[in-house]
Amino acid sequence: MKKTKQALKSNATALSVLPVANAVNQIFYGAPGTGKTYHLQQIQQQYTEQLAQQDHATFLIEKIRDLSWREVICLVFLEENRLLRVPEILNHPLMRCKVQLTNRQENMSQTIWATLMRHSALDSMTVKYNPDKRSSLALFDKDDAGLWFLLSSARDDISHLAQLLKIIERGAQAAEVIQRYSFVTFHQSYSYEDFVEGLRPVLDDDENNQLRYEIRSGIFVELCERARLDPAHAYALFIDEINRGNLSKIFGELISLIELDKRQGKPDALEVTLPYSQRKFSVPANVSIYASMNTTDRSLSPIDTALRRRFEFVEMQPNYELLAQSKLHYPASSDLAGLDLSQLLKILNARIALLAGRDYVLGHAFFCAVQCFADVQAVMQHKIIPLLQEYFFDDWQKIRLVLNDHRKPVDLQFIQLSQTEQQAIAYFGEIPPVSLQAIYHLNVKALTQLEAYQLIC
Numbered sequence: 001m002k003k004t005k006q007a008l009k010s011n012a013t014a015l016s017v018l019p020v021a022n023a024v025n026q027i028f029y030g031a032p033g034t035g036k037t038y039h040l041q042q043i044q045q046q047y048t049e050q051l052a053q054q055d056h057a058t059f060l061i062e063k064i065r066d067l068s069w070r071e072v073i074c075l076v077f078l079e080e081n082r083l084l085r086v087p088e089i090l091n092h093p094l095m096r097c098k099v100q101l102t103n104r105q106e107n108m109s110q111t112i113w114a115t116l117m118r119h120s121a122l123d124s125m126t127v128k129y130n131p132d133k134r135s136s137l138a139l140f141d142k143d144d145a146g147l148w149f150l151l152s153s154a155r156d157d158i159s160h161l162a163q164l165l166k167i168i169e170r171g172a173q174a175a176e177v178i179q180r181y182s183f184v185t186f187h188q189s190y191s192y193e194d195f196v197e198g199l200r201p202v203l204d205d206d207e208n209n210q211l212r213y214e215i216r217s218g219i220f221v222e223l224c225e226r227a228r229l230d231p232a233h234a235y236a237l238f239i240d241e242i243n244r245g246n247l248s249k250i251f252g253e254l255i256s257l258i259e260l261d262k263r264q265g266k267p268d269a270l271e272v273t274l275p276y277s278q279r280k281f282s283v284p285a286n287v288s289i290y291a292s293m294n295t296t297d298r299s300l301s302p303i304d305t306a307l308r309r310r311f312e313f314v315e316m317q318p319n320y321e322l323l324a325q326s327k328l329h330y331p332a333s334s335d336l337a338g339l340d341l342s343q344l345l346k347i348l349n350a351r352i353a354l355l356a357g358r359d360y361v362l363g364h365a366f367f368c369a370v371q372c373f374a375d376v377q378a379v380m381q382h383k384i385i386p387l388l389q390e391y392f393f394d395d396w397q398k399i400r401l402v403l404n405d406h407r408k409p410v411d412l413q414f415i416q417l418s419q420t421e422q423q424a425i426a427y428f429g430e431i432p433p434v435s436l437q438a439i440y441h442l443n444v445k446a447l448t449q450l451e452a453y454q455l456i457c
Helices: 002-014 036-047 056-064 069-080 086-090 093-102 108-118 159-170 219-229 247-251 320-329 341-355 373-391 396-403 420-428 450-454
Strands: 025-030 048-050 140-142 148-150 177-179 181-185 197-203 211-217 235-240 287-294 312-315 415-417 440-442
Touching (some): 025 036, 036 181, 069 093, 093 219, 341 396
Parallel strands (some): 181 235
Antiparallel strands (some): 197 211
């Protein structure tokens, strides 16, 4: 109890501390395999901290954040180990931490009352509550004086909370890791309700599996609330494949708020009223946004100008030096001694850039995991050639040019041109007086020949 109170006091002090770093909005863009997602993962380490024992305030917030009202009430009873009135539950440090995290100020006593009654025993002589609305999970009861207590029969149902309380009372340990970031992948169905806020279906604390709807914050607003309560640390949102979502729809009015000079506490700060909850919202100055964007997907719409000017764009290019260095770490038994993957990729990309544009080059990640010649075969057959088909709309003549097949011996060509006239005679008995289509096929045997890859260069 003493440590919990100290943690809340420490957290209140932390709220007055200025952000430790300037926020950024950055999009890493490039062709497939250039390490965009990997780069995001590396940046995430900057927002991951191994807690020191004295940082109990942040530790407490992380432990309470995802608990329901029912679970926090149970924690209060477990820690106090006595009968309690509703005001005592409301003013307990654990409950105050939960209230602070949810940014709620009104009707908190009613929320606690409703939770206690909903989970009261069906045979209670003191709780007057509709039996049809009670949960099958009975946890609480009260005496004739109106003091609530935890049912002894509920101990097994909340054993996990008893273990959590021991962790909270022990405090943050050196091995405790805090992640001050959220990660999301945009897609065509991702919405404003997922990102900012919206109505979500909720099972009402096991209340006979009844479904109700409540306003829930989306991933970005949740992160901003965490950052607002902890301005002494930097927070970040990581968005993979940002251009796969309908960005204007997803960001909504936040398109203006994410601008760095419009953040909370800045001279030109902006604040909006969120449409569902009707509460005021602004983006804290200690929240950064990092994203990745694939430049080769023709099915995606380009980022509009309004959003584009709010981000810095960082191009990710193939890292040929990385492949050259990885060659030094091949196993001694590797059969790749006669193949320079760095040079191979460089030549392939030079040809692709001439035929399709520099946005369509191949990233180094295609070959990063290669350890033997069989790996190269798999990458070429199942990744690179299918991607070239997509790039060139099945224009096999251009694919042959990229692979240098037009200058190889026939048996070493990955993509072979069939003898169309001979096939026509075989199938029609003669060469028909019409234009014949060129027929190409994959020469699987050539994929197993080291020389076929060497001749690409």
